[in-house]
Amino acid sequence: MKKAGEKLSFTSLAVALASDYLSVYVINTVDDSYVEYNTDGTDKELIPVSEGDNFYEDTVKNVAIQVWPEDQEIFLRVFKKETVLEALKDGGSFTHTYRLNINGEPRYFFLKTIRAGEEYILVAVRDIDEEKRRELKATEEAVTYAQISGALASRYEALYFINVETNNFIRYSSSQDYSNLGVTVEGEDFFEEASNDIKQFIHPDDVDYLLKHIQKDYLIEELNDLGTVILAYRQLWDGEYQYMNMIVIRPKNDDKHIVMGVVNNNAQYIREEMLKKESRTFSDISMALAENYEVIFRINTKDYTYEAFSSDDKYETFQKSLGLDGSDFFRETKKIFEMVVLKDDLEMMKTALKKENFLSSIQKFGKLFFTYRMVMGGKSYYTSLFAVQSKEDPDYIVMAIANIDEAKRMELAYIKAMDIANHDALTSVKNKRAYVQTEVEMDEKIEKKEQSPFAVVVCDLNGLKHVNDVQGHQAGDEYIKGSCSIICNVFSHSPVFRIGGDEFAVILKDRDYENRYELVEQIGVEQESKRVNGMKPIAIGLSEFIPETDIRVQDVFERADSLMYEDKKKCKNEINNVG
Known part of the structure; x- marks a missing residue:
């Protein structure tokens, strides 16, 4: 075991310092002795600062002094020797986020443990307080x-x-x-x-x-x-x-x-039934008027003549102003809709209300329902059209038009809110919550042997801390967004997830899966002109789903994550060799 006072080269521990960790502990797995290193100097050379005979016993003592009180119990529960070694099997890693007590205030830190040969493991600690608090703020917005x-x-x-x-x-x-x-x-x-x-x-x-x-x-x-x-x-x-x-x-x-x-809908239905009893017109029309429809058409399917009913005389006045006499429903309503339907919805309306399409839909389904937008007073309104064959007289179709603008916009706002809750506020790609949902759904398919081929790409940003320290966090946010844009542009047919402050995951299927190796190469080409201190901004790892051995998406992710760290180590070695 190396003793305090000896220097350990940056290259030998580059994998542990890949994300600008503050401290690194090198632990002998045979006797649990350890040496703590900190970075020093412009070359980031590692300097031993302390050592001990039993890392895990010393950790228990230090936790009571250094870890924030609310996090001590869970830290001691998860950071046990047997738990860590189990996680490191087959090239895996162990990670944990916790808070240290810094001058009486909690500050977030990230711990990552990996193997360094057969006899040693590396425990690296990084200060993630600022990015964690931004993440928590984004989570509050999602809530x-x-x-x-x-x-x-x-x-x-x-x-x-x-x-x-x-x-x-x-x-x-x-x-x-x-x-x-x-x-x-x-x-x-x-x-x-x-x-x-x-x-x-x-x-x-x-x-x-x-x-x-x-x-x-x-x-x-x-x-x-x-x-x-x-x-x-x-x-x-x-x-x-x-x-x-x-x-x-x-x-x-x-x-x-x-x-x-x-x-x-019981109260509304009772009111409608009362109106039906008082009405002397057809029951279909009475029901439609009770629903506050703007206008009701009663169409004769033999000669296509029609009558129009409304709760006031606005439509009748409009109809007369156009010289319409009710002689041909399809010809006359085409003229009306060309004047009042929003241009983007007009072709849909023409197709739906084409005589043969309209009658075929009624015959096949018994009814017809769709939504479109009308323009009134320079403003567009969501409108619904509902048509059904009359129960009282099969030779007639009753078609009702209703203004549903308020209800439709509430529905769209609800769907939008659900969509926002699954997206990252900074980059607009999907967030970790969405990734976990996707992972659960895919795990179910894997268990049922129904999952189609896929691959996982893990990307981690190089030099983000340098950008934050030198140019400020606004520049750091732009750096994250710019790197995310490269990832999205290359993997344009796959969902991209921001799963950490500087970490992204992509699930490749179909076309992107078939071209996965070419796309990974393209990532390298795309970022050549965007190097930071000579280093490419994105480290990347790719791994494919192996149906014979993988039982969950996490298995694929962990391999991709390990390959990403190898790529990150290679990037830093290239800089050191140039220097």
């Missing part, structure tokens, strides 16, 4: 967005978040009444458990209808065709059956999940 999401969701009695690949689901309930029903809170198969709940809580006359529409394949087909699915039914509530609405949507840019909201 705020989650709270906003919860507020937007309060209009629903319950929200279901369903994975349509695994059928796993979670139910979030804002209503105590709904929770008291005893409906399953979470589970492994939504569609099976929903079927059981329907048979127990839904009105007998509505059971078959709801069972049909809640079948996964049928529901997904309706979502693909309509964008949003709305189901009306009666559910046992407070000892009596009440009218409910179920609204189903897909989250933005997420084909793996659907969100299902349940609304108690």
Whole structure:
């Protein structure tokens, strides 16, 4: 074992100092003796500053003095010799974040342990206080967005978040009444458990209808065709059956999940029924007017003549101003929509309301529903169009148009808030929370032998501490964003995650997986002109999923992480050799 006073070259411990660690302990695994080193001088030469006969016994003593009181128990529990050595098997590493008591104030530090040959391990300690506090601040902002999401969701009695690949689901309930029903809170198969709940809580006359529409394949087909699915039914509530609405949507840019909201619509339904009894017009039109539709069309499917109904005379005046007489629904409404529909949605509307498409959809599905935007007074409004074949007279179709702008914008705000909660505030790429969710989903596929080929890329930024110290943290943030931009541009078909202050992970599939080696080389080319103190800004490691041996994504990540540190060591050695 080396004794205090001897110098150990920077190169031999470069792997431990790869992220600008403050202290390094070299521990003999045979007798637990150790030497502590600090960096000294412009060449970052390592100077021994202390030594001891038993590293782990001395650590227990030092923890009581140096570690922040709230972190002492967990530090001693996780940083045991057997725990560390187990983690280092097969080229792994051990890491831990904790706080030291610096002048009576807590300060965050990061500890990383790796092997250095058969008889030694290296324990390196780095000050991460500033970056950790920025991370905590970003987390607080994400929590705020989650709270906003919860507020937007309060209009629903319950929200279901369903994975349509695994059928796993979670139910979030804002209503105590709904929770008291005893409906399953979470589970492994939504569609099976929903079927059981329907048979127990839904009105007998509505059971078959709801069972049909809640079948996964049928529901997904309706979502693909309509964008949003709305189901009306009666559910046992407070000892009596009440009218409910179920609204189903897909989250933005997420084909793996659907969100299902349940609304108690009983009071509104009762009001509508009262209006129906008083009305002398067709029941379909009465219902539509009760829903505050802007205008209702009743279309004759034999000769395509139509009537228009509205709660005031605005539409009738508009219709007369255009010289429309109700003689041809498809020709006349085309003229209307060309004047009032937002340009971006006009082609969709023309296609949907083309005679053969419109009638075919009604015949196939019994109804038609979609959302578009109208322009009124220079401002765009979200509008819904709902068409259904009249129950009272099959020769007629009733089509209603409603202003849903406020509700739609609330829905979009909720989806946006959910999306923000999974993204890093500085770089706008996905964050560690999103990475963990992705890892869990992929682990489930690995366990079921259903996971397609993939690779993990781990990237770590070189010289970030130097940039922060010399140019300031604003420049450091720009350095992080610039390096992230290189990673995103190269791996343009794969999700990029910021999983630490200066660490990124990329999961390569499909096209990027097939071209993985060329893309890694491209990373090197892209950063040549962006060297800091002669060093490339990004160290990178790549590892592929091995189905025969890997049981989780973490196995692939750890190999990529080790290769990244080898690349980081190579980068620093190149600088030393040049010097």
